[in-house]
Each structure stands twice: as C-alpha cells, then as structure tokens.
Amino acid sequence: MTRQLRLLRILTVQEVRMMMNHRGWLFLLQVANVLPPAIALLVWHGAVDQGADPPVSTTYLTSYLVLVSVVAMVTSSWTSGFLAASIRLGGLNSWLVRPCSTHLSYLANNSAEKLLKLGLIAPPVVVLGLVFRHDLRLPGEPQRWLHFLPALIIAAAMTFAFDILIGSLAFWMEDIAAIDRLRYLLARLLSGGLVPLALFPAVFQPFLAAQPFRFLVSFPLEVLLGTTHAIDYAYQAGWFVVLVGGAVLVWRRGLRDYQGAGA
Amino acid sequence: MRSDDAIRATQLTKVYKYSEQAPGLKGAVKGLFKPVRRERTAVDAVTLTLPKGQVIGLLGPNGAGKTTTIKMLCGLLRPTGGELEVLGHQPHKRSFDFLSRISVVFGQKSMLWWDVSTYDSLLIHREMYAIPRPVFDASVAELTERLDVAHLINIPVRKLSLGQRMRCELVLALLHGPDLLFADEPTVGLDVVAKLALRNFLAELNRDHGTTIVLTSHDMSDVAALCQRIALIDHGVIGFDGNLQELRQRSGQHADADLDQVLAAMFRGRS
Numbered sequence: 313m314t315r316q317l318r319l320l321r322i323l324t325v326q327e328v329r330m331m332m333n334h335r336g337w338l339f340l341l342q343v344a345n346v347l348p349p350a351i352a353l354l355v356w357h358g359a360v361d362q363g364a365d366p367p368v369s370t371t372y373l374t375s376y377l378v379l380v381s382v383v384a385m386v387t388s389s390w391t392s393g394f395l396a397a398s399i400r401l402g403g404l405n406s407w408l409v410r411p412c413s414t415h416l417s418y419l420a421n422n423s424a425e426k427l428l429k430l431g432l433i434a435p436p437v438v439v440l441g442l443v444f445r446h447d448l449r450l451p452g453e454p455q456r457w458l459h460f461l462p463a464l465i466i467a468a469a470m471t472f473a474f475d476i477l478i479g480s481l482a483f484w485m486e487d488i489a490a491i492d493r494l495r496y497l498l499a500r501l502l503s504g505g506l507v508p509l510a511l512f513p514a515v516f517q518p519f520l521a522a523q524p525f526r527f528l529v530s531f532p533l534e535v536l537l538g539t540t541h542a543i544d545y546a547y548q549a550g551w552f553v554v555l556v557g558g559a560v561l562v563w564r565r566g567l568r569d570y571q572g573a574g575a
Numbered sequence: 576m577r578s579d580d581a582i583r584a585t586q587l588t589k590v591y592k593y594s595e596q597a598p599g600l601k602g603a604v605k606g607l608f609k610p611v612r613r614e615r616t617a618v619d620a621v622t623l624t625l626p627k628g629q630v631i632g633l634l635g636p637n638g639a640g641k642t643t644t645i646k647m648l649c650g651l652l653r654p655t656g657g658e659l660e661v662l663g664h665q666p667h668k669r670s671f672d673f674l675s676r677i678s679v680v681f682g683q684k685s686m687l688w689w690d691v692s693t694y695d696s697l698l699i700h701r702e703m704y705a706i707p708r709p710v711f712d713a714s715v716a717e718l719t720e721r722l723d724v725a726h727l728i729n730i731p732v733r734k735l736s737l738g739q740r741m742r743c744e745l746v747l748a749l750l751h752g753p754d755l756l757f758a759d760e761p762t763v764g765l766d767v768v769a770k771l772a773l774r775n776f777l778a779e780l781n782r783d784h785g786t787t788i789v790l791t792s793h794d795m796s797d798v799a800a801l802c803q804r805i806a807l808i809d810h811g812v813i814g815f816d817g818n819l820q821e822l823r824q825r826s827g828q829h830a831d832a833d834l835d836q837v838l839a840a841m842f843r844g845r846s
C-alpha cells in the first residue's frame with residue numbers, strides 16, 4: 313500500500329511536469345469551461361429582470377453557476393479514450409508486465425490535471441464571482457464545507473470509475489467513441505453541469521433526483537448549498553457501488569479476453 | 576516438480592478469436608449484422624522446459640507464434656489451453672512477486688516515458704519495484720557503464736536515436752535485477768555496432784548474474800552468439816529443440832553453410 317502511494321506520488325509529479333508544457337492550452341480550456349455557466353448566469357439575470365420567476369432563489373442560482381465550473385472540472389475525467397486506445401493498440405502491454413496497475417497511472421494523470429487546472433480555473437471563477445458578488449452567497453458554516461469535500465471526492469471517483477467502465481468496453485468493441493459521446497451528452501444534460509437540475513419542470517424532479525448523472529456534478533453543490541435530503545445519500549451510495557463495482561467487473565472480464573495487440 | 580526450472584509449459588495453446596471484415600462500407604455493414612468469426616491457433620500444444628540460467632532462442636518465420644508464446648510466458652495473455660508455470664507462478668495471475676522477478680523488452684515497443692529523461696523513468700521504477708536507494712544507485716551505475724549510456728540518461732527519450740533508446744530500454748528493464756528476461760526482437764533496426772554491444776551485454780548478464788533469457792530474433796548471428804539452446808517454431812508448433820550443432824545436422828546442409836541457409840532449409844522442410 314505505501315508502495316502504491318509512493319508510486320502514485322511520483323507518477324503524479326511526473327505528469328504535472330509533462331503537462332506544464334501544455335499550460336497555455338489548459339488555461340484556454342479552463343476559460344472555455346467557465347464561459348457556459350457565465351452566459352447562463354447573464355441569461356437568467358436578464359430573464360429575472362424581465363419578471364421571470366425561477367423555482368429557486370437568485371442567490372442559489374448565482375452561487376450554483378459561479379461554482380459549477382470548478383466542481384465540473386474537479387469531477388471530470390478524460391481517461392476512457394486513452395484507456396480504449398491502449399487496449400486496442402496494445403499500449404496496455406507495457407503496464408501489464410510491470411507491478412503497477414495501469415489505473416494508477418491514469419489516476420496520477422487525472423490528479424495532475426486537476427492540480428494544474430485548479431490553479432488555472434481560479435482566476436476566471438474569481439472574476440465571475442466578483443461580477444455577480446451581490447447575489448453570491450457562499451455558506452459560512454464549516455460544517456457544509458466538510459460535507460461538500462467527501463461528496464466532491466466521491467463524485468470524482470464515480471466519474472473515474474464510469475470512465476474505466478466505458479473504456480474497458482474496448483476489450484470487445486472496435487470503437488467506443490459513439491458510446492462515450494452518448495454518455496457525455498447525457499452527462500451534460502443530466503449532471504447539472506450546464507443547467508441546475510432544479511430548473512427542470514417539476515414533473516421530472518423525482519427522476520432527476522434518482523438518476524446517476526446527478527451525483528457526478530450537481531450533488532456536491534447541493535450539499536454545499538444545503539438543498540439535499542437524507543434519501544439522496546442512499547442514492548449516492550447505491551450509484552457509487554454500481555459504478556465502481558461495474559468498472560471492476562468489466563475490467564476483470566476484459567483482461568481475460570485481452571488479445572495484447574502489437575509487437 | 577524441479578524448482579530449478581524457470582519455465583515449465585505443457586501443451587501450451589493459444590487460440591485467437593477475431594472477426595473478419597470485407598473491405599469498404601459494404602463490408603462494414605455486413606460485418607455489423609453477420610460478423611464472420613474466425614479462430615487462429617497461434618500456439619499449438621507447445622511443451623517446453625527451461626532450466627534456470629539458460630539462454631534460449633525462439634526462431635521461426637513471421638507469424639510462427641513466437642511473440643504469442645512470449646506474451647503467455649510473461650502473463651500478458653491467458654493461455655487457451657495447457658499448463659504453464661513460470662518461476663513457480665501462473666503468469667496470468669500477475670502477482671507482485673512474479674512481475675518483479677521478470678522483465679520484458681519488446682523491440683517494437685517502448686517502456687520508457689518519452690517526454691522525460693531515462694533517469695526519470697528509472698526513478699519511477701525504483702518506486703514501482705521498491706528498490707532501496709543504495710541498490711538503485713549501484714544498479715544504475717553498473718548498467719549505464721556496461722551499456723555505455725551514462726551520457727544519455729538525462730536527455731528526454733524522444734530525442735534519442737533508436738539504438739541509443741534501445742540501450743536505455745535495457746537499463747530500465749534490468750534495473751530491478753530480474754531472474755528472467757524476455758527479449759522479443761531486441762536488435763531489430765540496430766546497426767552492427769549497437770547490435771554487437773547489446774549482444775555482448777546480454778551474454779555478460781547471463782554469465783555474471785545467471786539471468787535466464789528467452790530471446791527471439793530474425794538475426795541468426797544474434798542467436799548463434801547468445802543461445803545455448805534453440806527452439807524452432809512454425810505454425811505454433813516446436814519442430815526442433817536443441818543446440819546449434821544439432822540444428823546444422825538436422826537441416827542436412829553442409830557444415831559450412833551459413834545459418835540463414837540452415838534455417839531456410841528447416842522451414843522449407845516443414846511446410
């Protein structure tokens with residue numbers, strides 16, 4: 313276990329060093345991530361000024377949209393495509409013959425990316441927060457933040473597991489891009505990353521509350537802003553088990569059928 | 576069971592399953608609804624025992640099943656049939672003990688991280704194999720000296736030439752002092768000087784550390800210089816297993832025929 317942790321640390325440091333070469337590109341990416349919620353904020357403020365009556369308060373909406381890009385970034389993962397390519401083209405071979413899980417290297421890669429991006433996304437988010445400072449209410453109780461952190465980490469772990477699950481389909485499928493795309497579109501819509509789920513019509517709310525994508529982005533923010541119910545934690549635990557268990561299962565089955573292409 | 580065997584394979588078999596696709600869009604659509612499933616037996620009931628400390632050369636024409644055999648021996652592929660024990664382990668279980676006692680060098684595939692220097696990759700392997708600092712320093716010193724790469728290990732790997740990189744690959748592969756080394760065409764694409772250096776290095780490794788080596792190469796002079804034992808594989812079957820002299824006799828060529836001719840005669844005889 314300590315070997316794995318030391319390994320994770322050195323791999324992460326290495327990834328950070330390699331990614332530093334692309335920091336300009338990463339920064340633009342972060343600006344692009346902050347833009348959609350910023351535009352959504354402008355639109356909503358315009359609509360409210362015109363007399364629209366959203367089902368949540370303006371302060372909730374503002375706080376949510378200011379913070380959502382950070383949460384969406386922290387809970388994102390870009391592993392599925394890399395994993396699929398490594399299975400299909402045999403890059404996985406280099407990992408399987410060494411005493412180090414390939415997932416540890418992807419975890420390092422994701423952690424490094426988060427570390428760098430956190431620094432890069434902070435300035436545009438702070439600017440956004442300053443622009444809308446009159447409607448921004450960040451919770452003062454440390455309690456909320458203490459609950460927010462594990463929810464955030466669990467959400468990131470779930471996205472990572474989801475990525476391994478989908479990437480591992482490459483053990484049997486030539487091309488997972490279509491499935492990955494579909495998942496991405498569903499996630500955009502249903503995770504609350506683009507539009508807060510509270511803004512959807514009331515008839516959809518029971519469905520929206522129970523579906524897995526909610527727990528990838530929206531849920532940690534709901535915890536922070538104090539709008540969750542006890543049952544939500546049960547949903548979260550359930551989906552966590554499904555995603556992580558599914559990833560482990562699919563990966564193990566896949567390794568059995570692995571053809572080890574190349575060389 | 577004799578514990579001084581590095582490899583014991585009985586009736587080892589690998590059947591690849593794949594689907595065939597006719598060219599073009601028509602083929603793609605057809606493949607979607609009525610895939611043509613095929614099977615190919617790449618390794619067919621191979622039985623082989625390798626004592627510790629031996630150097631064996633797997634020879635055979637393209638597509639004979641050499642790489643597939645190595646991939647099963649190092650745990651990459653799960654055998655379809657037969658029994659396999661390598662260093663007392665079932666390779667496909669990929670236990671830490673097994674993986675930390677073997678090493679694999681694929682001539683066509685790099686284990687080094689390309690964006691950083693070889694030394695950075697070595698540092699990662701130090702953690703991966705939990706090598707104590709003094710052992711690490713001593714290994715790096717010995718390997719870089721023997722392979723003459725001390726001046727190369729701080730350069731980003733993508734800036735090295737093929738021959739330079741290959742020598743660095745070996746430093747990385749041998750850092751943890753494996754008991755068993757698999758080398759699949761390690762000399763492919765190397766110039767004569769590099770090839771000789773690598774060959775000498777492997778011979779020394781076997782002599783000084785007793786490392787067991789399984790080697791494949793299409794270069795007969797590599798094999799002649801290194802391998803005490805040769806196994807000829809064709810269509811997934813071992814047709815000959817013995818030393819160089821026996822191979823010459825078996826081929827029916829003159830005593831002074833060159834090795835390529837000897838081998839070509841053997842392969843013609845089988846097909």
Ligand SMILES: Nc1ncnc2c1ncn2[C@@H]1O[C@H](COP(=O)(O)OP(=O)(O)OP(=O)(O)O)[C@@H](O)[C@H]1O
Nearest residue numbers: 571573591593615617636637638639640641642643
């Ligand atoms: N992933 C795969 N799926 C289907 N068939 C495969 C796969 N990999 C290899 N084969 C087939 O198995 C046979 C043995 O291949 P292998 O790579 O073991 O040959 P080899 O002896 O290493 O050849 P070479 O000298 O060209 O490297 C070949 O006929 C090859 O086409």
Ligand SMILES: [Mg+2]
Nearest residue numbers: 575641642643
């Ligand atoms: Mg081969």
